[in-house]
Amino acid sequence: MFIELLNGDYNIMIAEKIQQKAYELGIHKCGIIKPEAMIDYAERLRERMDRIPNGERIYSNFLGFANIKEKIPWAKSIIVLIFHYGHYILPQGSIVKNYGKYYLVESRFNPDAGERKKLIEFDDYLHALGLKTAWNEHPGITAMRWAAHKAGLGIIRRNNFFYTEKGSWINIAALATDIEMELIEKHSLPECPADCNKCIKACPTKSLSKPYTMNMATCVSRLTTSNAAESYDDATNRCIGKMIYGCDVCQDVCPMNRGKWENKDVFPDLNNLSGFLSASAILNAGYEDIENNLMKKFFYIKKESLWRWKLNAINSMVNDYKTGDEAHIRRLLDDEYEIVRKKAEWALEKISLIGVL
Ligand code: SF4
């Protein structure tokens, strides 16, 4: 561990105490950076914008993450915390293949989730020390992966995900404070093997086209959580496959994640929700049920776009058709949303074309 002297011994002591508290709480990793450490994030982002079509339009909103002081002028340090979520037990059967695992064990906005409780307790501790803090659960106060990289907590791999010794099954939180501190960690994680491109080859939509080059507009995670009132073309629908919310393909195929999911602890609310997660359950659910059971946890799809759940479930069913599924789709011909009715018509046509009706 390397600690840079900034404002004398007092600040070093506070930084160490803060890190120690994080580890006492069971937080996986903790480091502290100066706000200025994020400035070069803008340069990295511009490089990415240049590499993908419509890059400026897609990524320019994130430029604000580079200059934290614009939004939080009193920020003097950023504490970066890493939480490990790969210890949770995932649902059995097909459901786990329809969802990005992170979203199944999502702690943000969930008062019962262990990771969120730790974050709140950690924040309370900072206040008890007399620190002012600013953070939010979504979208966060800065670019999390870059901040974690700057804090020396791990490595950003070619699939763009951040990895620690526990693989990429982690999430990152950042808290601005009004005390000048810096605590940079060191790691000994290996780089990606020189000849590895498994993640790029496996990406179903080719959204991940080159190392560190991902087009958010075509990523399955983005497509399945979009609030835009649009249906996708046939090729895209096929690429989305069975996914209803999220995508883990470029992480699942990564050798650096092999054997890293621990599957040992129960996540609150997941068992109760299991009955609502299958494609058929979503197709048969009313919008009120979707709002009450799914919207809070899977918060990217907003209330005014709950029809996205139906579109995703229909698509998943078409790409994974089993005898009898047609009845679930047929009932959506009377759905209150035109976009859903059209998708149901499309699905019935697809099913009849492949000769399974
Ligand atoms: S999450 Fe899925 S769609 Fe997005 S880049 Fe990774 S493999 Fe491709």
Ligand code: SF4
């Ligand atoms: S699949 Fe290979 S290239 Fe991609 S992130 Fe993992 S190790 Fe790196």
